[in-house]
Amino acid sequence: MKNIIFIVASILAVSCSSKYQETVNSDDDYQIIPKPKELNIAKGRFLINSKTKIICVKSLAQEAGYLSKILNTTLGVDLTIDSSANKNGNIKLELNHTIANREGYTLSVEYDAIIISGKTATGIFYGIQSLLQLLPIKIENGDNDAIEITIPAVEINDSPRYAYRGMHLDVGRHFFSVASVKRYIDLIAMHKMNTFHWHLTEDQGWRIEIKKYPKLTEVGGFRKGTAVGLAGTRNAPYTYDDIKYGGFYTQEEIKEVVAYAGARHITVIPEIELPGHSSAALAAYPQFGNTKGPYEVAKRWGIFNETFAPTEETFAFLEDVLSEVMALFPSKFIHIGGDEVLKKEWEESAYAQEVIKREGLKDENELQSYFIRRIEKFLNANDRTIIGWDEILEGGIAPNATIMSWRGIEGGIAAAKQHHTVIMTPGTHCYFDYYQVGGEEQKKEALTGSKRYTSVEKVYSYEPTPSVLTPEEKKYILGAQGNVWTEYMPSWDLVEYNVLPRMTALSEVVWSSKKNRNWEDFRMRLQHIVIRYEALGYNYAKHSIDKQ
Numbered sequence: 001m002k003n004i005i006f007i008v009a010s011i012l013a014v015s016c017s018s019k020y021q022e023t024v025n026s027d028d029d030y031q032i033i034p035k036p037k038e039l040n041i042a043k044g045r046f047l048i049n050s051k052t053k054i055i056c057v058k059s060l061a062q063e064a065g066y067l068s069k070i071l072n073t074t075l076g077v078d079l080t081i082d083s084s085a086n087k088n089g090n091i092k093l094e095l096n097h098t099i100a101n102r103e104g105y106t107l108s109v110e111y112d113a114i115i116i117s118g119k120t121a122t123g124i125f126y127g128i129q130s131l132l133q134l135l136p137i138k139i140e141n142g143d144n145d146a147i148e149i150t151i152p153a154v155e156i157n158d159s160p161r162y163a164y165r166g167m168h169l170d171v172g173r174h175f176f177s178v179a180s181v182k183r184y185i186d187l188i189a190m191h192k193m194n195t196f197h198w199h200l201t202e203d204q205g206w207r208i209e210i211k212k213y214p215k216l217t218e219v220g221g222f223r224k225g226t227a228v229g230l231a232g233t234r235n236a237p238y239t240y241d242d243i244k245y246g247g248f249y250t251q252e253e254i255k256e257v258v259a260y261a262g263a264r265h266i267t268v269i270p271e272i273e274l275p276g277h278s279s280a281a282l283a284a285y286p287q288f289g290n291t292k293g294p295y296e297v298a299k300r301w302g303i304f305n306e307t308f309a310p311t312e313e314t315f316a317f318l319e320d321v322l323s324e325v326m327a328l329f330p331s332k333f334i335h336i337g338g339d340e341v342l343k344k345e346w347e348e349s350a351y352a353q354e355v356i357k358r359e360g361l362k363d364e365n366e367l368q369s370y371f372i373r374r375i376e377k378f379l380n381a382n383d384r385t386i387i388g389w390d391e392i393l394e395g396g397i398a399p400n401a402t403i404m405s406w407r408g409i410e411g412g413i414a415a416a417k418q419h420h421t422v423i424m425t426p427g428t429h430c431y432f433d434y435y436q437v438g439g440e441e442q443k444k445e446a447l448t449g450s451k452r453y454t455s456v457e458k459v460y461s462y463e464p465t466p467s468v469l470t471p472e473e474k475k476y477i478l479g480a481q482g483n484v485w486t487e488y489m490p491s492w493d494l495v496e497y498n499v500l501p502r503m504t505a506l507s508e509v510v511w512s513s514k515k516n517r518n519w520e521d522f523r524m525r526l527q528h529i530v531i532r533y534e535a536l537g538y539n540y541a542k543h544s545i546d547k548q
């Protein structure tokens with residue numbers, strides 16, 4: 001009996017959808033970002049209603065649940081997830097080991113079936129992202145009076161150009177809630193990016209609970225005020241608002257974020273800044289500084305003289321901190337900062353000078369390398385790999401380090417030539433805290449730290465692999481990342497405004513092949529994706545949209 005009901009239901013579903021068999025679709029129906037490798041449009045539409053099932057093996061239940069939850073916002077029901085139903089009238093998720101790229105997928109939509117195939121669950125997740133962009137906009141805004149929705153027929157064969165596709169977020173200068181961080185992760189997922197670089201410690205705030213050192217967050221998590229207006233190194237004297245500001249994530253919250261990201265096939269890379277950008281840590285534990293303090297959690301932006309002292313006590317402290325960090329983050333990469341380390345304190349510290357002598361080091365740059373190598377050795381012994389900002393090249397690169405090239409592309413080139421892996425984040429194209437427009441137009445914008453600007457078009461023009469590298473060296477470029485420094489972003493709304501649609505442009509840079517990228521074509525598709533942002537309630541900048 002059960003079988004008969006099932007057969008009748010299947011026939012009904014297929015015959016119901018057959019009225020869409022001959023529908024002719026328009027190009028407007030296929031506006032996917034990042035642009036897929038191959039996309040062939042076809043006649044017909046697939047109908048989804050409350051009877052549609054998602055068919056998959058148990059190991060894909062998470063991806064099926066993710067899709068079902070999103071469809072629920074419109075259909076008002078969870079679709080049945082079934083491992084054995086017939087594909088006719090249904091959505092099938094299947095693993096296919098013949099797909100070459102571990103993040104690759106194929107998406108086949110016909111009037112009577114949808115099949116998403118991936119070499120891994122990650123590929124299938126990206127197939128789902130493409131499927132979602134083919135759905136009507138009401139899917140995003142919870143317009144749940146729809147009882148059926150249709151999807152245009154298509155054959156997509158897709159895979160990413162780069163293995164590393166990241167977005168960074170500084171929660172040190174301004175602190176953002178777990179709910180906001182999850183919205184950020186949703187954006188990363190929507191753009192088929194795979195890494196969230198979480199910048200968790202800064203001079204202006206230590207944001208991650210460390211059980212062994214509670215003062216890191218009790219003291220280091222809060223500053224006594226924040227400088228008003230432009231407040232970088234060159235802007236003294238400052239005025240402060242004298243309002244206590246801060247916050248931190250408990251370990252439980254960190255686990256929640258890591259799990260949320262993991263369910264969206266996103267790795268979270270934590271960054272613990274050392275040996276500089278450490279004022280907040282030193283305010284909590286002055287014994288690990290060169291001068292022993294007193295220190296305070298920084299209230300202005302810029303760079304600071306305060307650094308960790310290269311003592312055995314400091315290394316033991318940092319190893320304790322990193323042990324708790326490793327227990328929270330499964331990521332192979334741990335980012336250890338290494339940028340903007342002023343050497344004044346080491347120059348003036350008898351102890352630091354003794355270490356330079358003892359270790360046979362040439363100068364403070366080599367002392368920085370010694371510091372980083374010690375940390376690298378500890379992390380490598382725990383099966384982790386360090387990423388450092390490009391300054392860690394200066395006194396000699398640590399043996400297994402990956403370089404994040406931010407002061408232009410030179411650091412990335414130098415590292416690739418030394419056969420170190422590289423993530424490109426040059427300020428010119430990948431700093432999303434810069435203005436999005438130049439000249440007089442900047443007066444209409446919220447304040448940022450300088451007059452520099454990076455338009456969406458400029459981001460889109462970025463080519464992460466430097467042409468000066470040999471084919472062999474080019475293999476060391478893992479990908480690129482957008483960085484979001486939040487000195488001048490006191491509200492979450494401003495973060496979204498700065499990120500969108502620049503990250504949308506970057507997502508295509510890191511996913512789509514160079515020959516498949518075209519600014520005018522992208523700009524047309526951008527018109528569609530921003531409607532999706534609006535439906536999801538995201539704030540975004542309109543400069544590149546209004547230009548149509």
Ligand code: ACM
Pocket residue numbers: 339340389406
């Ligand atoms: C950086 O922007 N200081 C990495």
